[in-house]
Amino acid sequence: MTSTTRETPTIAELVDAAVDRPLPLRITAYDGSKTGPDSAPRALHIANHRAVSYIATAPGDLGMARAYTTGDLVVEGVHPGDPYDALVDLEELHFRRPDPKLVLDLARVLGLRGLTPPPPPPQEALPRWRRVTEGLRHSFKRDSEAIHHHYDVSNRFYELVLGPSMAYTCAVFPQRDAHLDEAQENKYRLVFDKLGLTASDTLLDIGCGWGGMVRYAARQGVRATGVTLSQEQAEWAQAAIEREGLSDLASVRFDDYRNVTETGFDAISSIGITEHIGVRNYPAYFQWMLDHVKEGGKVLNHCITRPDNRPRSTGAFIDRYIFPDxxxxxxxxxxxxxxxxxxxxxHEENLREHYALTLTGWNANLVENWDACVAEVGEATAKVWGLYLAGSRRGFERNVVQLHQVLALRLDESRLPQVPLRPWWKS
Known part of the structure; x- marks a missing residue:
């Protein structure tokens, strides 16, 4: 009686066994095997054993992001500053439910050690359940740590990616071919006009970033105050205020908005901060705004949203690499x-197409300034940003996420109408 020893499968054979439909791109591996169409303009190269471990132990976007960040998974045919086309390809990648044979084959390739998740790259934040050492979710300390993870990468890096506007929120394009800087200035103009601000009014900008809205308002004669939990942002913004000669009208503080003691602002803008607040904290957040804007004053909330109203945390990649919590x-x-x-x-409006255009512009800046960005933050971090910006662009294009501006008014005791019959701003 004879017995046969089953051969260890190649990486390409494992891929073919795991995928349910024809591959949308070519896949090559360190063992010399390959699969997928040779004519495909783009390819994934699985460079080593660790790449397989990353993907197998964290299925989905997290495992692939880990392997890509470390260089264990190489995307060929795209620039690392803009892997958009490869992400579109991967939308057609569908996996079968793993069967016992595939699991056994994978174990034979990886061995027992390979079935243990490799250490994640240093760009990755702790999982949610391990962040308890930073305090309860959305506590002052934990919010500060989350903001530090994303916004204190490097001011120079942000200058290279965002451009002269240093605006890290959705721009508003007057036409599709408008330059990104023009569209960002137009966004500030739109917010300013919706709030009905005039010279000598007071504005509070919550989560003000590098002070773009604050400086825009000050240039129109408004007394503007901004607050941010990023110390690097606050320092950059305050230096820009002084450089532009706006110190008599504008200021930016490194602080939590909840520590602002002034009240009676003519207007409050919240541009790209609600995403960090937590849905359960919305009532307290908007109550805080109501308590700090004067009667007859307006607030504008500008933030990324879902196309439905079920609160959900962001995906694993975004939570670990981009926006913790x-x-x-x-x-x-x-x-x-x-x-x-x-x-x-x-009034409210959806600007999701504008955000897709904004992200396209940021990807283009990253590609154009790639060498300088890598020199500033390292290749792995620069690759994470290319992946994040391109993936977010695709999300806005496909209505996975949206961007809404909501304009609201604090009525006075009379409750009578206090605004013109029709919108008073130019779209």
Whole structure:
């Protein structure tokens, strides 16, 4: 009686066994095997054993992001500053439910050690359940740590990616071929006009970033205050205020908005901060706004949303690499909470196509300044950003996420109408 020893499968054979449909791109591996169409313009190269371990022990975007960040998974045919086309290809990649044979084959290739998740790259934040040492979710300390993880990468890096505007929120394009800097200036103009601000009014900008809205308002004669939990942002913004000769009207503080003691602002803008607040904290957040804006004053909330109103945390890649503790829900939930708080909602609009265009511009800046970006933050971090920006662009294009601006008013005791009959701003 004879017995046969089953041969260890190649990496390409494992891929073919795991994939349910024809491969949309070519895949090559360190063992010399390959699969997928030779004519495909793009390819994934599985460079080593660790890449397989990353993908097998963290299926989905997290495992692939780990392997890509470390250089164990190489994307051929795209620039690392803009892997958009490869991400579109990967949308057609569908996996079968693993069967016992595939699991056994994978174990034979990896061995027992390979079935243990390799250490993640240093760019990755701790999982949510291990962040308890930083405090409860959305506590002052934990929010500060989350903001530090993303926004204190390097001011120079942000200058290279965002461009002269240093605006890290959705721009508003007057036409599709407008330059990114023009569109960012147009965004600030739109927010300013919606809030109905005039010279000598007071504005509080919550989560002000590098002070773009604050400086725009000050240039129009408004007394503007910004707060940010990023010390690097605050230092850059305050230096820009002094450089532009706006110190008599504008200031940016390194602080939590909850520590602002002034009240009676003519207007409050919240541009790209609600994503970090937490849906359960919306009532307290909008109540804080109501308490700090004057009667007859307006607030504008500008944030990324879901196309539905179910609160959900961000995906594993975004949570570990980009926005720890980020949470999104739909514009309906935001509007409902603002109304329940006591605001009269005057207007809302969805700008998701504008965000796709904005992200395209940031990817283009990253590609153009790639060598300088790598020199500033390292190749792995620069690759994470290319992946994040391109993936987010695709999300906005496909209505996975949206961007809504909501304009609201704090009524005075009379409850009578206090605004013109029709919108008073140019779209």
């Amino acid at each position: 980020g949470e999104l829900t739909g514009s309906g939930r935001i509007i409902t909470t603002m109304q329940d708080t006591g605001f009269e909602v005057l």
